[in-house]
Amino acid sequence: MPVVGPVRRTAARLAALMVVTLALGVGAVPAGAASAAPLAKAPDTDHEGGTAKLRDQLDAASKGWLDARTALARSTKRQQELATQLKTIEGELGVRDAKVGEIAVVAYRTGRFGTAAALLSSRDPENFMDRAAALGQVAANEDRAVRGLLETRDQATRTKTALDGEIVEQRKQVLVMAKRKEQAEKALEVAAAEARRAATQRSTSASAGGSGSGGTSTANAKPAPRNSDGSWPSESCSVDDPTPADGCITPRTLHALQQAKAAGFTRYVSCHRSGGSGEHPKGRACDFAAQKGGFGGDATGGDKTYGNNLAAYFIRNADRLAVLYVIWYREIWLPSSGWKSYSGAGGDPSSDHTNHVHLSVY
Template identity: 75%
Template structure:
């Protein structure tokens, strides 16, 4: 008899499990006559763990290409500024050189017309001790003036030569940076060509073009114009929580100030894109979160938001923008972006993706 109780308990548990399974089947199967309670509406949520489209390798190449292009562009801007400064300095130096050459020529002309007296003869021709002293002082003054004029002329000429050499160096630097930019542009375009090799480029041709006239406040730069290194160090104010970089926070605030106030999600744990690094945000095209393909006014909202980021790409350090199966790169403009999962999140037809430097 003691062994009967455990058997009965196991039988009761099995009966309960079967009953629960049948109940779930009745709820899930249409036409059973049992009304299923609709699930509660889920809050707006970010796209799944790694749905940025393409592949991790592609995104890494695009990030490297865009970073390299932006770095070369900043270096080119610095070189152009230095070239202008050197050009202005060379103009002033050449003018000074001409003036000092004239002074030396003037002294030489006077000496030629009057004939230079030897030091001894000049002193002996004096008729009194006072005259002797006057002649000695005059000779010293003339010699000092000639020596100073010649030294100034030599220094100015050397400065002009150094400036010309530096100017030539800046021109070479500019050519190098232009070549780097061209190489980075080709790198990005080749990566996209490989990714899009088997895709139908049906979205190209202006389907995501919007308008924007708003100017963003520029993000802080280094004194030389480059972008400072930043880490995921400030709190993400979006529902995603986590951390983002100060530049990503700046871009988020500027977009909201420009009127783009719909749902946004930035930080994301896991994945291979910029979200885990705090350098990316997804801006929903619809008011309440990420849904299906944006159409009508929602599509226009996404178009205009993408246009805002592109207009302010220099101010916000934009690496790239993805929207509606296309990607905008600072080096290449809009390009087809495929190889995604075919859903609205990975196709970026329900949100604008922004990555910053």
């Protein structure tokens, strides 16, 4: 009987421990994966690698590059429309020019007194008035022809000016794209240099990536909704996050998540994160686990192939899904630069992105 108290206390402690464990672990592992390896880090920790400054720079650079590319496409379309319009105007101008030329020839042949002679040759007042009205109509038609010619010439001039303006706009946007590309690559170079200075204590090298571009994908995603001018509408964290991470995500993030699942990438995903920096707290990013059971160690074999193919899927559909960047296996894919080494990670599978594919959308 003396052992009843300790037994009860032990049972109570075990029960309390189970409650705490369940409270912390609910939603951390998908259904059917209870026996899988536990997550390397809880989803609510900031383990995206790099620094908040680096992620902000990459975010701004990619957004700026995508905005400039949209403006360039819009300007190019406008240029094509203006070129077609100018061709039509020049054709009309040729017709009007010929018509006015004919009028000038007739006026030259009849002379200045042609109108007076036509009126004086009238035999009666009624015939005189008829001829006067007819001549007035001819004069009005000639006047309209001349004014039409002048207006068409002015329209052609305005169209040419607008066309030149679109060419200037295109050159401007190309320069913006180049600067944004340089901004992103410079940020990564600085981060890589800082990582080399700080990472002498670990053996993992950022150059050990090279996996991101090795995947294949032929699936096409349905395009996310755009504005009428081709730009991406502003979105807030306004829809429920359907992943175990809970919280909110943007409609565009939800679209990308749904499209990836429709393409067959159905393993564990975590999107919203309340803490830390980057796009997760904004609902604009998701982490797609390479392993079936969640975020484990470094992905190898079929798990690594899964990650390669998923990264390739997002890149193939980057324009349809408004992809800002993709991070996978110590590399980052930017719409402006392609695959680059992603340094500054923490040397663990989560921050090195060797156990999940990170997706950030506009």
